[in-house]
Amino acid sequence: MRRRTDTAILLSGLLCFCLFASGCVSLARSEIGSAPEAASVAQLRKGASFQEVVEICGVPMETIEQREGRLLIYRERHYRFRRFGFDPGLVAGFVDITGLLRAAVANLKLVLEWGRVEERRLVVLFDRDDRVAAVAYRDVEDEG
């Protein structure tokens, strides 16, 4: 008799834990594009030719032809996303066939989300003679 009671308590405790601690955790990551790393960018010198830049940094994601000269843009984007959803109704739906429990806790929900986009970006501006006039670089760890 006592053993049955213990089992019932154990199952009830497990059910309570599932109901109140149930959550939905989602993680997502996405990476798009390619941009050179800081070590490669350090090799770029003012006055370098277009060919030298392409050899060091590879093919840009975007090229803009301006009156002042060509502009090469390299971009690599990292996206991180985390979501935690606290939703007891989710588990209640599995254990309660009457639907009463699920209806009772239906309004009890908490969702926490974090998203972060980091970008490595290089812009190289050439003069009209196709020589490097200016370089701007930002790495993924750089703030601001």
Next chain:
Amino acid sequence: MVRIRPAAILLLVILASACVSVSRQYEGARLPVDDISQVEVGVTTRQDVLDRFGPPLIIQKRDFEGLVSSIGSNFQGEELTIRLDPKLMNEVFIYEYRRVNRWSLILIVFNYFSSVDKSDRLMFFFDSENALAGVGVSEGIKEL
């Protein structure tokens, strides 16, 4: 002898049931990167590149209509003569082979999504006499 209780089995089934999705997206044709060694700056012509590599994904050239209309809109007078620098005629051919690797794991309480988008890119730039002025290669798919 260990007896597995139905409630434990149910809990295990709920927690362990999963949906895994793996997808690969390919865009464009594989690039004949090895053929790059057969092109020569100053010798290979635009037609040679078209014959060897086929039609490019993008042909970049300066926007003449926009340039002329912007000059014309600011001009006040009867006659306007525009001299164009031959360098403005330079074209850039871009070839791209893109691949996106995605996979996801969907459990009852935990989900994970991943997407990585990379591409191989070839870039040829020509001078005003249609001779090859430079070439660049980026093999981003190796990073996948």
